[in-house]
Amino acid sequence: MTQKLTIIRPDDWHVHLRDGDMLKAIVGYTARQFARAIVMPNLTVPVTTTAIAQNYRNRILAAVPEDLKLEPLMTCYLTDRTDAGDIRRGFDDGIYTAGKFYPANVTTNSAHGVADIRNIYSALDSMQDIGMPLLVHGEVTDAGIDIFDREAMFIECILKRVIADFPDLKIVFEHITTRDAADFIMESGPNIAATITPHHLEFNRNTIFQGGIRPHYYCLPIAKREIHRLVLRQAATSGSSKFFLGTDSAPHTVGAKESSCGCAGLFNASCALQSYLKTFEEEGALDRFEAFASLNGPKFYNLPVNKEKITLEKSGDTIPNTIPVSDTYIVPFHAGETLAWKLDTSINV
Ligand code: NCD
Numbered sequence: 001m002t003q004k005l006t007i008i009r010p011d012d013w014h015v016h017l018r019d020g021d022m023l024k025a026i027v028g029y030t031a032r033q034f035a036r037a038i039v040m041p042n043l044t045v046p047v048t049t050t051a052i053a054q055n056y057r058n059r060i061l062a063a064v065p066e067d068l069k070l071e072p073l074m075t076c077y078l079t080d081r082t083d084a085g086d087i088r089r090g091f092d093d094g095i096y097t098a099g100k101f102y103p104a105n106v107t108t109n110s111a112h113g114v115a116d117i118r119n120i121y122s123a124l125d126s127m128q129d130i131g132m133p134l135l136v137h138g139e140v141t142d143a144g145i146d147i148f149d150r151e152a153m154f155i156e157c158i159l160k161r162v163i164a165d166f167p168d169l170k171i172v173f174e175h176i177t178t179r180d181a182a183d184f185i186m187e188s189g190p191n192i193a194a195t196i197t198p199h200h201l202e203f204n205r206n207t208i209f210q211g212g213i214r215p216h217y218y219c220l221p222i223a224k225r226e227i228h229r230l231v232l233r234q235a236a237t238s239g240s241s242k243f244f245l246g247t248d249s250a251p252h253t254v255g256a257k258e259s260s261c262g263c264a265g266l267f268n269a270s271c272a273l274q275s276y277l278k279t280f281e282e283e284g285a286l287d288r289f290e291a292f293a294s295l296n297g298p299k300f301y302n303l304p305v306n307k308e309k310i311t312l313e314k315s316g317d318t319i320p321n322t323i324p325v326s327d328t329y330i331v332p333f334h335a336g337e338t339l340a341w342k343l344d345t346s347i348n349v
């Protein structure tokens with residue numbers, strides 16, 4: 001049985017690093033595991049211009065603990081008023097790596113999102129032209145659509161149209177949660193890919209209601225039926241280069257989660273690789289983990305593969321019960337549990 005795994009250092013292709021005290025409290029967890037991170041732009045004041053992105057990038061770099069490093073890859077929050085010229089300059093100058101499409105009000109801090117996809121068509125035109133990937137939060141927002149159907153509906157109502165209108169646009173369907181999305185990705189051309197989170201591989205919607213309501217398992221897109229989880233596990237471990245790692249680690253303080261109207265999002269940066277490896281081992285696919293974690297993402301984004309390596313070993317890793325943030329704390333994914341795999345931080349090959 002494999003006890004040790006040395007792989008090229010992975011990247012996280014979807015993470016929420018937040019800002020201020022929260023950023024300072026959590027960024028080290030991402031830097032410990034990953035070389036680069038695609039940073040989500042949904043701050044309270046969203047990252048909608050290159051100037052905002054540059055300043056945010058500097059705050060992230062300043063918050064990374066001295067003994068660690070992380071390369072933040074910045075994304076632009078697309079809005080009804082996005083300036084296609086700013087997008088183009090931001091990408092050409094290396095400030096932006098991708099543009100993020102949140103349908104308006106779909107999730108945390110998305111009130112500034114796009115009301116109608118046609119409002120960002122000139123931005124999409126530029127992005128297609130310069131090869132800048134579009135990252136999509138793939139859920140429709142119509143309150144009349146069942147929350148468990150919103151991802152599948154997004155494919156029919158929006159994604160197919162965008163692909164038809166911009167056939168050469170690179171698109172990442174983020175944090176997919178359904179068989180519909182996994183099948184759609186497999187059937188699409190090479191410029192359409194998807195990220196899969198560690199948590200959607202581990203639990204289904206029953207977990208959210210096991211013995212009561214468990215707010216720390218609530219995230220968006222919400223976990224679906226077991227059949228969807230099983231298909232996601234197949235997709236992630238299939239060896240297909242269309243699927244890659246994106247944690248969607250999205251911290252909220254305990255008060256914001258354990259509330260009569262709790263926020264969506266779970267913090268998994270303290271156990272992301274451990275959690276993914278649990279799934280890959282259970283699926284007998286440890287030999288395919290490096291491609292999912294470290295090769296498929298850079299290939300899609302046209303970026304070099306990292307030079308550094310990391311080692312994980314099966315020595316057991318107890319995840320903390322809480323992660324302190326100023327005078328409060330976060331309850332992380334797998335809080336207080338011991339996972340089999342552990343990142344060996346003493347070895348950097
Ligand atoms: C994210 C957040 O809290 O910013 N929440 C989540 O449940 N994933 C937003 C998002 O990615 O939807």
Ligand code: ZN
Binds near residue numbers: 014015016040250
């Ligand atoms: Zn997210």
